[in-house]
Amino acid sequence: MMKSSKRGLLNWRSLRHRPFLAGTIFGLSQVVALLCWFWLPHQYLAQAVVLIDSGAAPTRLAINDERANLLMGKVNLLMSSLLAEEVVRTTGLDRSEVMRDAWAKNARSGLPYEQWLQSIAMAGIVPDASPGSLVLKVGYVSTLPDMARLMANAYADALVQVSDLLNKGSDRFADQAFTAAQTRARAELSAAQESMRQGAGADLMAEGISDPALRAFLTGTRQTTAFVRLHLESQAQQRIIEGRGDPGSLLDDAFLRGQRQKLSDLKGQRAEATTNFGDGHPVLKALDASIASVEAAIQVHEGKRRLASAMGVQTRADVARSVGDSDAKVQAALLNRERRRLAQDASRQAVDGAGERYEDALTNAEIAVLNRDAPRADVRLMSAAVTPVETWFPRLGYYVPVALVLGLLLAWLGVGIVERVDPRVRGADELADALGTEWTGRLS
Numbered sequence: 001m002m003k004s005s006k007r008g009l010l011n012w013r014s015l016r017h018r019p020f021l022a023g024t025i026f027g028l029s030q031v032v033a034l035l036c037w038f039w040l041p042h043q044y045l046a047q048a049v050v051l052i053d054s055g056a057a058p059t060r061l062a063i064n065d066e067r068a069n070l071l072m073g074k075v076n077l078l079m080s081s082l083l084a085e086e087v088v089r090t091t092g093l094d095r096s097e098v099m100r101d102a103w104a105k106n107a108r109s110g111l112p113y114e115q116w117l118q119s120i121a122m123a124g125i126v127p128d129a130s131p132g133s134l135v136l137k138v139g140y141v142s143t144l145p146d147m148a149r150l151m152a153n154a155y156a157d158a159l160v161q162v163s164d165l166l167n168k169g170s171d172r173f174a175d176q177a178f179t180a181a182q183t184r185a186r187a188e189l190s191a192a193q194e195s196m197r198q199g200a201g202a203d204l205m206a207e208g209i210s211d212p213a214l215r216a217f218l219t220g221t222r223q224t225t226a227f228v229r230l231h232l233e234s235q236a237q238q239r240i241i242e243g244r245g246d247p248g249s250l251l252d253d254a255f256l257r258g259q260r261q262k263l264s265d266l267k268g269q270r271a272e273a274t275t276n277f278g279d280g281h282p283v284l285k286a287l288d289a290s291i292a293s294v295e296a297a298i299q300v301h302e303g304k305r306r307l308a309s310a311m312g313v314q315t316r317a318d319v320a321r322s323v324g325d326s327d328a329k330v331q332a333a334l335l336n337r338e339r340r341r342l343a344q345d346a347s348r349q350a351v352d353g354a355g356e357r358y359e360d361a362l363t364n365a366e367i368a369v370l371n372r373d374a375p376r377a378d379v380r381l382m383s384a385a386v387t388p389v390e391t392w393f394p395r396l397g398y399y400v401p402v403a404l405v406l407g408l409l410l411a412w413l414g415v416g417i418v419e420r421v422d423p424r425v426r427g428a429d430e431l432a433d434a435l436g437t438e439w440t441g442r443l444s
Contacts, residue, residue: 014419015411021418026411033403037394045126045392046148047139048156048385053378054134074136074379075127077166078159084118086158091150093117124148125155135382145387152385164377171376178365185358192354196347255301263294 015022052070077083088094094117103116111119126139138156142148270287277283390396432439 014415018415018418022411022415025414026407029407029410030403033399033407037399040394041143042391043141043143043393044145044148044388045139045141046145046152046385046388047128047137048152049382050136050138050156050159051380051382052134052136053380070378071129071131071134071136074159074163075129077162078127078136078138078155079122079125081115081118081122083155083158083162084121085114086162087121087151087154088114088117090158091121091154093121121151124151136379138385140385141392145389149385149387156381156384160377160379160381163379164375167376167378175365175369178361182358182361182365185354185361189351189354189358192347192351196344196351256298259294259298259301263291263298266291266294 052074054070093099094114099117099120100113103113106116124141126141128137128139129135138152138159140148140152140155142151266287270284270291273281273283273287
């Protein structure tokens, strides 16, 4: 009795009916996967990390365009034959006899030896970068872990060196522009100086910084300021003296200190005599007379000091007023002469502006010459590549799950095919499918 066509090729009941066949197929598939793991060439990936500097370097003349994608530009440079040529040169692959023998065996490719070496070096490069990031991972894949590490570090170093050379080449054009700007600025300065000499009179040219009247005016102004400040300070001191009496240090000198110490001693002696002899003793009268004499001497001396201070203030006020009047006259003369000098200021400002532009151009040209040999690389090596331990291809992380899934699919498909060609009927469901009828119950 043949089976019905409704039975599918992939049926879960097939696995239940033939578990031994399914297990055998699954086991053989895993053995084949294990053999493929040992047979496949293992690739190792080593990565060196570099940082792209997008800022303006102090030694660079030509700056990066902010609209350019620096990361993509460095990736393209990394994959270029220019960098491969630098790597071949630095690693010494062009001097290897083994590589030359291998090229001789593959002479049918038709490539010259140098291009063949560059294609070999470029075959294993694997860059890795995130969009918008300035960190670039320079990876290299090889069947030898040490070779992967060596080539990854060589590519990272070559990226730094080639970037430096390219930036230096760009600065050479800027250097030429600075030289031309320096020549133009020198011509403008000469023209502005000649115009100032032709438009200004000899008498005005003599009235420069070395003008005696100007020096006298500036000196008098400083003297006036000093006298006025001293006068104001003296007035403040005099007001303190007259309003608050003896402030201490303003009226203090050696004579006053001696008299005050003597007055203190006499008052102490009087207090002691009062305690010992009483109030009516003749000694007290002598001490009182001495005290009165000392106080009178102190008052007379303080009066003299106040009078001398007031006279000093008045003298300084007179001097400040006299110097101020003299400065006012000199200022009026200078202002009158300054009106005649306004015509010369325009040409002088033009000379100053041309001189500043010439100095800037000269400074830029000198900086370009001094920094001609300075490094200009905009790529920085953050970490060198290390020898990889785990394989990059094939990787256990995805090889084992794929092998298991394929084994299960092969076991399911194989059992389904065998079950498809088997004419036997198993169970009431298959019998009902084969007869095309429905069953209502089962008799034991």
